[in-house]
Amino acid sequence: MTGVSFETKVVRGVTLRQAPAREPCFTCVDLDSEMAEWPDMSDMSRRERIHRHMNNEAGALEIAALCVSDFPDAPWELRMLLARQAADEARHATLLYRRLRELGGYKGEFPIANYEWGVTGMLENLPGRLAVQNRTFEAGLIDLLGALRNTWREAGDGVTADLLDGILADEITHVRFANRWIRQMTEQDPTVLLKVAMAVRFLGRANENVAIREGEVNAVGVPLKPKAAPAVNVDDRLAADFTEDEVKEVLRQAGFRSILPSRLAERASA
Amino acid sequence: MGLSIREKADAVATFRFISVYLMETLARWVPTTPELEVKVLFGRHLWDLAQHADAFGKRTAELRLGLHQSRRPTAAFMVVLETMAGAAGTPERLDGFFEVLMPDLGSRCRRYLDETDHLMDEPTVRILERVLADFTRMRRDREQLGQERPDLPTADRAWLERLRRMAASARDYVDFRPPPKTAEVV
Numbered sequence: 007m008t009g010v011s012f013e014t015k016v017v018r019g020v021t022l023r024q025a026p027a028r029e030p031c032f033t034c035v036d037l038d039s040e041m042a043e044w045p046d047m048s049d050m051s052r053r054e055r056i057h058r059h060m061n062n063e064a065g066a067l068e069i070a071a072l073c074v075s076d077f078p079d080a081p082w083e084l085r086m087l088l089a090r091q092a093a094d095e096a097r098h099a100t101l102l103y104r105r106l107r108e109l110g111g112y113k114g115e116f117p118i119a120n121y122e123w124g125v126t127g128m129l130e131n132l133p134g135r136l137a138v139q140n141r142t143f144e145a146g147l148i149d150l151l152g153a154l155r156n157t158w159r160e161a162g163d164g165v166t167a168d169l170l171d172g173i174l175a176d177e178i179t180h181v182r183f184a185n186r187w188i189r190q191m192t193e194q195d196p197t198v199l200l201k202v203a204m205a206v207r208f209l210g211r212a213n214e215n216v217a218i219r220e221g222e223v224n225a226v227g228v229p230l231k232p233k234a235a236p237a238v239n240v241d242d243r244l245a246a247d248f249t250e251d252e253v254k255e256v257l258r259q260a261g262f263r264s265i266l267p268s269r270l271a272e273r274a275s276a
Numbered sequence: 277m278g279l280s281i282r283e284k285a286d287a288v289a290t291f292r293f294i295s296v297y298l299m300e301t302l303a304r305w306v307p308t309t310p311e312l313e314v315k316v317l318f319g320r321h322l323w324d325l326a327q328h329a330d331a332f333g334k335r336t337a338e339l340r341l342g343l344h345q346s347r348r349p350t351a352a353f354m355v356v357l358e359t360m361a362g363a364a365g366t367p368e369r370l371d372g373f374f375e376v377l378m379p380d381l382g383s384r385c386r387r388y389l390d391e392t393d394h395l396m397d398e399p400t401v402r403i404l405e406r407v408l409a410d411f412t413r414m415r416r417d418r419e420q421l422g423q424e425r426p427d428l429p430t431a432d433r434a435w436l437e438r439l440r441r442m443a444a445s446a447r448d449y450v451d452f453r454p455p456p457k458t459a460e461v462v
Contacts, residue, residue, distance in 0.1 A: 026307035026308070027307060027308050027309055027310040027315075028310055029310045029311055029312065030310075064312060064315060064316070067306060067315065067316065067319045068306055068307040068315075070319075071302075071303040071304075071306035071307060071318075071319060071322065072303070072306075072307055074299065074300065074303035074322065074326075075300050075303040075304045078300065082330070082333065082344050085326070086326050086327075086330060089299060089303075089322055089323045089325075089326035090323050090326070092303065092306065092319045092322055092323060093319060093320045093322070093323030095319065096315075096316035096317075096318075096319030096320045097316075097320065099312065099315075099316050099319075100316050103312065113312060123307075
């Protein structure tokens with residue numbers, strides 16, 4: 007990727023890529039304190055959750071598409087996987103938009119943020135983007151969706167629960183190909199590991215800067231507190247080609263909380 | 277029947293170039309197109325174009341040109357591609373791609389099918405038939421989008437007409453390699 011210029015913005019001292027194009031009906035914000043999220047499963051909260059997820063899938067589509075256009079010299083097989091990922095994310099955004107309308111919602115009903123795009127779009131190399139978007143954000147989504155499908159089912163909405171489970175199956179494949187390609191690229195060129203490390207460091211710094219601060223409330227007056235990491239979806243992370251050691255490390259960071267307990271989770275917490 | 281192996285290889289490699297170019301164009305348009313319904317349509321279709329490029333690229337190897345070899349089209353056809361890819365507004369992007377480029381490319385695929393021996397060149401024929409079937413579905417998706425978003429304005433007619441005329445005048449799109457000398461292995 008050479009000679010590509012793009013607009014940036016500074017959010018709490020960290021420089022991020024300017025948001026991708028959105029229709030005027032959307033209000034784009036940068037911080038959790040500007041979002042309108044509710045902790046319950048009221049009708050309003052359900053629509054907001056779907057609305058937020060829909061925009062996140064659109065963002066994932068945009069990041070995959072950006073990788074396709076920014077790295078014409080990447081191996082063809084990897085470009086194919088990114089093109090496929092773009093189509094998957096497009097399908098997810100469409101499915102969620104359809105569900106949003108079924109629940110009486112509409113585009114622009116709630117504020118949206120494009121944080122993942124803002125961070126990943128700043129990275130100038132493909133291994134770095136795969137490490138941040140696929141291996142970190144999307145891997146986090148594996149954990150989140152593993153828990154959310156149960157939340158929705160327990161709230162009596164099996165349709166959304168099934169939809170989220172379908173999305174989860176696709177996300178596993180996106181994380182898996184990133185894991186495999188990063189491994190392969192690192193074997194061919196050990197300096198790739200440095201690019202990955204720098205990308206993850208940038209993400210860590212960005213996360214720190216935008217983290218929720220003491221006493222903050224969001225746009226609808228809900229007090230904010232640091233979100234607990236969702237339970238680790240051990241089996242799906244293994245299916246996404248994380249090594250056992252990597253999953254154990256994530257389990258350790260999450261205080262050994264796991265769903266779908268497997269032999270690994272048992273071993274890690276022993 | 278008309279086409280030599282070398283000419284077939286050049287044509288298939290050109291189809292690959294065009295497919296990759298269009299895939300990259302849609303990929304560039306995804307983040308810069310505001311309308312969600314259009315954004316996701318481009319996102320789904322760029323995967324179709326990637327699959328076309330992949331099939332053409334495997335075929336170039338079978339035609340002695342090497343795996344995933346692309347061949348840049350003639351200068352006249354490149355201008356058509358670049359003009360379409362330069363569209364900044366959503367209506368021009370939609371109509372330039374679906375109303376001009378795709379039908380034009382479809383007619384070039386059919387012209388190849390008319391010129392080649394369907395038995396001798398059956399693998400290429402099958403690829404082109406699948407591509408044409410995909411184009412039909414993709415244009416149907418575009419029509420569906422029009423029903424979902426009737427508020428989207430239509431493209432600048434003068435620009436569209438100019439693009440159409442450019443495409444019509446760029447009849448030759450394959451930049452064929454010169455014939456080999458007798459001793460050259462092709």
